[in-house]
Amino acid sequence: MLDDRKLDVLRAIVEDYVSTEEPVGSKALVERHNLGVSPATIRNDMAALEDEGYIAQPHTSAGRIPTDKGYRLFVDRLSTVKPLSVPERRAIQSFLEGALDLDDIVARTVRLLAQLTRQVAVVQYPSLSRSGVRHVELVPLTSHRLLVVLITTTGRVEQRVVETSTEVPETLLGELRAQLNALTVGVRLAEAAGKLSDLPDRFTPEQRPVVASVLSALLESLVEEHEDRIVLGGTSNLARFGPDFPHSIRPVLEALEEQMVLLKLLGEAGDPSVLTVRIGAENAHEGLTGTSVVSTGYGTESEMLAKLGVIGPTRMDYPGTMGAVRAVARYVGKIVGES
Amino acid sequence: MLDDRKLDVLRAIVEDYVSTEEPVGSKALVERHNLGVSPATIRNDMAALEDEGYIAQPHTSAGRIPTDKGYRLFVDRLSTVKPLSVPERRAIQSFLEGALDLDDIVARTVRLLAQLTRQVAVVQYPSLSRSGVRHVELVPLTSHRLLVVLITTTGRVEQRVVETSTEVPETLLGELRAQLNALTVGVRLAEAAGKLSDLPDRFTPEQRPVVASVLSALLESLVEEHEDRIVLGGTSNLARFGPDFPHSIRPVLEALEEQMVLLKLLGEAGDPSVLTVRIGAENAHEGLTGTSVVSTGYGTESEMLAKLGVIGPTRMDYPGTMGAVRAVARYVGKIVGES
DNA sequence: ACTTGGCACTCCGACAGATCGAGTGCCAGC
DNA sequence: GCTGGCACTCGATCTGTCGGAGTGCCAAGT
Numbered sequence: 001m002l003d004d005r006k007l008d009v010l011r012a013i014v015e016d017y018v019s020t021e022e023p024v025g026s027k028a029l030v031e032r033h034n035l036g037v038s039p040a041t042i043r044n045d046m047a048a049l050e051d052e053g054y055i056a057q058p059h060t061s062a063g064r065i066p067t068d069k070g071y072r073l074f075v076d077r078l079s080t081v082k083p084l085s086v087p088e089r090r091a092i093q094s095f096l097e098g099a100l101d102l103d104d105i106v107a108r109t110v111r112l113l114a115q116l117t118r119q120v121a122v123v124q125y126p127s128l129s130r131s132g133v134r135h136v137e138l139v140p141l142t143s144h145r146l147l148v149v150l151i152t153t154t155g156r157v158e159q160r161v162v163e164t165s166t167e168v169p170e171t172l173l174g175e176l177r178a179q180l181n182a183l184t185v186g187v188r189l190a191e192a193a194g195k196l197s198d199l200p201d202r203f204t205p206e207q208r209p210v211v212a213s214v215l216s217a218l219l220e221s222l223v224e225e226h227e228d229r230i231v232l233g234g235t236s237n238l239a240r241f242g243p244d245f246p247h248s249i250r251p252v253l254e255a256l257e258e259q260m261v262l263l264k265l266l267g268e269a270g271d272p273s274v275l276t277v278r279i280g281a282e283n284a285h286e287g288l289t290g291t292s293v294v295s296t297g298y299g300t301e302s303e304m305l306a307k308l309g310v311i312g313p314t315r316m317d318y319p320g321t322m323g324a325v326r327a328v329a330r331y332v333g334k335i336v337g338e339s
Numbered sequence: 340m341l342d343d344r345k346l347d348v349l350r351a352i353v354e355d356y357v358s359t360e361e362p363v364g365s366k367a368l369v370e371r372h373n374l375g376v377s378p379a380t381i382r383n384d385m386a387a388l389e390d391e392g393y394i395a396q397p398h399t400s401a402g403r404i405p406t407d408k409g410y411r412l413f414v415d416r417l418s419t420v421k422p423l424s425v426p427e428r429r430a431i432q433s434f435l436e437g438a439l440d441l442d443d444i445v446a447r448t449v450r451l452l453a454q455l456t457r458q459v460a461v462v463q464y465p466s467l468s469r470s471g472v473r474h475v476e477l478v479p480l481t482s483h484r485l486l487v488v489l490i491t492t493t494g495r496v497e498q499r500v501v502e503t504s505t506e507v508p509e510t511l512l513g514e515l516r517a518q519l520n521a522l523t524v525g526v527r528l529a530e531a532a533g534k535l536s537d538l539p540d541r542f543t544p545e546q547r548p549v550v551a552s553v554l555s556a557l558l559e560s561l562v563e564e565h566e567d568r569i570v571l572g573g574t575s576n577l578a579r580f581g582p583d584f585p586h587s588i589r590p591v592l593e594a595l596e597e598q599m600v601l602l603k604l605l606g607e608a609g610d611p612s613v614l615t616v617r618i619g620a621e622n623a624h625e626g627l628t629g630t631s632v633v634s635t636g637y638g639t640e641s642e643m644l645a646k647l648g649v650i651g652p653t654r655m656d657y658p659g660t661m662g663a664v665r666a667v668a669r670y671v672g673k674i675v676g677e678s
Numbered sequence: 679a680c681t682t683g684g685c686a687c688t689c690c691g692a693c694a695g696a697t698c699g700a701g702t703g704c705c706a707g708c
Numbered sequence: 709g710c711t712g713g714c715a716c717t718c719g720a721t722c723t724g725t726c727g728g729a730g731t732g733c734c735a736a737g738t
Contacts, residue, residue, distance in 0.1 A: 025730050038682055043731070061688045061731050101499070135478045139490060149496070151478065151486060159496050160440065235574065236592035249588075253575035364701050377711055382702070400702050400717045682737075688730085696723080701716105708711075 002052070006045045008035065010054055011078040013046075014066050018317055023063030068280035068314060071292070075277050075318050082319035084327045088116070092327060096335050102126070102156060106231050109308065109332045114234025116324040119312035122262055122295075125229040126154040126305035126336060133184040133192050136218065138177045143167045148214055150221045152189065154305060154336065158221040164210050172207055176214065189222050230262045234310075241313050251287030256311070261285050265293055265311075272297025272304040275326050280314045290314060294321050298329040300337035308332070341391070345384045347374065349393055350417040352385075353405050357656055362402030407619035407653060410631070414616050414657050421658035423666045427455070431666060435674050441465070441494040445570050448647065448671045453573025455663040458651035461601055461634075464568040465493035465644035465675060472523040472531050475557065477516045482506045487553055489560045491528065493644060493675065497560040503549050511546055515553060528561050569601045573649075580652050590626030595650070600624050604632055604650075611636025611643040614665055619653045629653060633660050637668040639676035647671070 012033045016024040026039040026046060035042065046064055049055045054070035057063070066074065084092075095112055099105040106123050113121030131154040139147040141161070146168060150158040179199060184192040196215060200208050235256065238249050255261045265283065269276035278293045288311070295309025309325055351372045355363040365378040365385060374381065385403055388394045393409035396402070405413065423431070434451055438444040445462050452460035470493040478486040480500070485507060489497040518538060523531040535554060539547050574595065577588050594600045604622065608615035617632045627650070634648025648664055 023730090027730075039730095040682055040684090041680085044681085047732080057731085059689065061729080062690075063730070134480060135486070137476055137478060137488070139474045139476060141473060147474070147490060149476070149488065151488075151498075157488070157496055157498050159490075159494075161494070233596065236589060236596055239589035239592060250575060250578035253578060257572065257575055362701090366701075378701095379703095379711055379713090380709085383710090386703080396702085398718065400700080401719070402701065680738090682735100684734090684736100685732100687732085690729090691727095693726085694724090696721100698719105698721080700719095702718100703714100703716085705713090706711105707713100708709105 002048075005035070005037070006049060007073075007078060008033075009042060009045045010049055010066070010070060011074060013049075013055060013064055014070065014074045014078070017065050018315055021315065023058055023065050025063035028063070066315075068282070071279045071314055071318070072282075075279070075322075079319045081275065081326060082323040084116075084323050089327060089331075092116075092331050096331050099335065102154065102336075105332065105335055109328060110231045110233035113308065113310055113324065113328050114237065116328065117310045117312065117321045118234070118240070119237050119310045119316065119321065120235055120256065121233045121308070121310050122266065123231050123233075123308040124263070124266055124306040125231070126156065126299070127228055131156070131305065132186060132188050136177065136180045136184060138173055138180075138214065140168065140170075140173065146173075146214060148217045148221070150218065160217040160221055162213050162217045164213060166206075166210060168210055172203075172210065176203075176211060180218070193219055193222050228259075228263055230259055230266075232256060232262075237312075248290050252291060252311075255285050255287040261288075266295050266307040266309060269293070269295045269307065269309075272307055275322055276309075277318065277322065292316055292318075294318070294325050296325055296329045298333040298336070300333060305333075305336060341387075344374070344376070345388060346412075346417060347372075348381060348384045349388055349405070349409060350413060352388075352394060352403055353409065353413045353417070356404050357654055360654065362397055362404050364402040367402070404654075407621070410618045410653055410657070411621075414618070414661075418658045420614065420665060421662040423455075423662050428666060428670075431455075431670050435670050438674065441675075444671065444674055448667060449570045449572035452647065452649055452663065452667050453576065455667065456649045456651065456660045457573070457579070458576050458649045458655065458660065459574055459595065460572045460647070460649050461605065462570050462572075462647040463602070463605055463645040464570070465491075465495065465638070466567055470495070470644065471525055471527050472561075475516065475519040475523060477512055477519075477553065479507065479509075479512065485512075485553060487556045487560070489557060499556040499560055501552050501556045503552060505545075505549065507549055511542075511549065515542075515550060519553075519557070532558055532561050567598075567602060569598055569605075571595060571601075576651075587629050591630060591650075594624050594626040600627075605634050605646040605648060608632070608634045608646065608648075611638075611646055614661055615648075616657065616661065631655055631657075633657070633664050635664055635668045637672040637675070639672060644672075644675060 012029055013024050016029065016032060026042040029042055030037065030039050046055065050064065053067060054073060055064040056067050058065065092112060096105065096108055099108050106125060110121045110123045131152040133150065134153050135151040137149040139149065141147055144164050144167065146162045146164060148160045148162055179202065183195045187195060199215060200211050203211050238252060241249060265285065268284065269278065275296045280292060281289045283289065283291065283293060290313065291311050292314045293309055293311050295307055297304035297307050299305035308329055310321060312321065351368055352363050355368065355371060365381040368381055369378050385394065389403065392406060393412060394403040395406050397404060431451060435444065435447055438447050445464060449460045449462045452462065470491040472489065473492050474490040476488040478488065480486055483503050483506065485501045485503060487499045487501055518541065522534045526534060538554060539550050542550050577591060580588060604624065607623065608617065614635045619631060620628045622628065622630065622632060629652065630650050631653045632648055632650050634646055636643035636646050638644035647668060649660060651660065
């Protein structure tokens with residue numbers, strides 16, 4: 001049904017449309033790509049492509065633009081990820097290596113992605129549930145207040161204030177701190193919760209209320225997923241989305257403000273070790289049907305810690321964007337792994 | 340020069356223009372406000388106001404719109420801050436009281452402000468330099484790595500990883516921890532740095548390298564202003580800025596992405612205990628000449644901890660916005676003070 | 679069987695008048 | 709000092725025209 005030339009035509013249409021932002025016609029096509037055939041032939045091919053739903057015309061007798069389905073085919077079979085140039089790679093590496101701590105790594109990554117792709121960048125903090133416990137600390141604040149601090153192997157710090165019914169003596173505090181660390185350090189967060197279940201039994205009855213409240217705060221920190229923070233960057237690139245965008249920018253901005261939407265967006269992508277592209281209506285959220293999301297996981301060799309990606313108009317430079325996302329993910333994975 | 344009626348006219352122009360977003364003419368003015376005089380009279384007044392630079396016409400023979408100078412006069416002398424309704428106040432209070440920790444307070448505040456004003460909200464984290472030390476903690480990670488954690492009275496946690504040249508025995512760690520806390524707890528961050536200057540002298544020469552590196556990390560946390568984080572919300576309200584906004588939204592989005600610009604913006608406002616309005620070109624940043632910033636400080640009774648505010652088009656509802664900003668600042672100040 | 683040139687047709691976009699109406703400035707009269 | 713009247717300006721809107729890009733189809737060529 002779709003011979004090689006028709007695929008060539010589709011590829012040419014996508015490429016031209018992406019670069020010119022205007023519907024592309026048969027004549028312009030043969031002029032810009034040496035297809036070796038006449039416009040009339042191309043027209044026939046275009047008609048076939050339109051029948052199959054890969055391209056469409058905005059109105060009768062205008063040029064063609066790719067449909068979501070057309071982009072899908074383009075991404076899956078007609079294009080290859082465009083590797084970044086050596087200077088670009090070097091720039092990424094040195095930029096990320098200058099980072100001070102986890103916050104800084106994430107902040108730099110998001111800037112980098114936004115600049116490289118000239119689109120909106122999204123970076124998820126390394127997820128709590130996949131990382132391990134590095135240390136638990138108890139800090140007395142006032143006589144009836146304790147600060148519970150959880151430090152993870154990915155360098156994240158979670159804190160919670162606990163109100164205690166009774167005053168907590170330093171000895172109990174030390175004992176509790178020692179026990180908590182002995183039981184959990186090195187253990188995955190998800191599993192750490194289980195290890196703590198019999199902790200209250202090791203303390204005297206009058207100590208138990210305090211132990212219990214500390215424990216519940218800690219468990220909250222351990223389990224709670226809601227702190228799966230996401231950082232955004234390059235929002236101003238939205239202004240380049242298109243000339244029709246008073247209409248289209250609003251819902252996108254709204255969607256971007258919702259952490260939940262972004263989390264879902266990254267979450268929906270499948271295997272995190274692979275580059276995922278979700279095109280137009282493939283994105284569940286309705287404000288984002290005019291956009292595409294290119295995302296992938298990042299992390300150490302052994303496991304993916306979190307995801308990152310960019311959001312742009314369906315009419316985007318897929319090969320270039322995919323190359324940038326993949327490259328950034330690799331480097332940031334390396335950096336995170338080292339620290 | 341400007342009698343009372345002329346001021347009334349200016350006020351009416353501002354109010355009408357804000358609500359209709361269209362240049363307002365003399366006839367419409369007398370219809371909507373009972374000024375008790377004829378359109379012709381109003382026209383004379385308008386001509387006078389225009390001579391003085393308070394209003395302008397977009398083109399010959401269109402209605403008038405206020406200039407920055409006009410808004411300035413309106414804000415300074417023609418309007419009063421509009422207090423929120425009781426239900427609104429109650430909603431603010433209960434919404435903020437549900438907050439879990441400092442991050443949550445800030446996140447909720449920014450949402451609240453954005454929703455109340457339907458504009459872009461900006462909230463600065465309680466500044467480090469104004470808060471005090473609550474606790475310093477040293478956590479061994481590996482044999483040659485230490486985590487230095489600084490907890491402030493405002494509930495903020497700063498952390499830094501320190502590489503030590505030698506292994507650090509637990510006894511030294513305990514001693515150092517005790518000394519650090521003894522010297523700094525309760526002291527303002529800005530002053531704490533000074534108190535630590537002679538600390539190395541209290542340790543033996545072979546301990547000093549470790550002490551010195553911990554100290555430098557801690558001082559960095561204490562002094563460093565760059566973590567003066569700012570949180571944004573309600574960006575999608577930008578889409579309501581105006582119909583001419585493909586042109587105008589871009590620079591605003593760009594400005595909002597720069598933490599530095601936002602910090603300056605809030606910083607420029609004078610006395611933080613008072614509500615400040617900066618209109619149009621009064622904002623130094625060039626991307627924001629079409630916007631106004633309403634900001635104020637928030638904090639405990641005794642001192643202002645940080646600032647918050649909203650950014651919107653110069654054509655905004657000043658009394659309402661000012662009321663909302665003031666109310667939110669009061670409540671969040673109360674909440675922060677309690678924790 | 680595919681490709682090609684030709685041709686009629688469609689329809690968007692730009693341009694030019696024409697018209698409308700809101701708003702103004704000015705002036706003479708109250 | 710206020711008011712009504714009046715001529716004028718100028719943007720916004722509508723209309724019609726025109727050109728051009730692009731299409732679909734067909735008959736002829738390879």
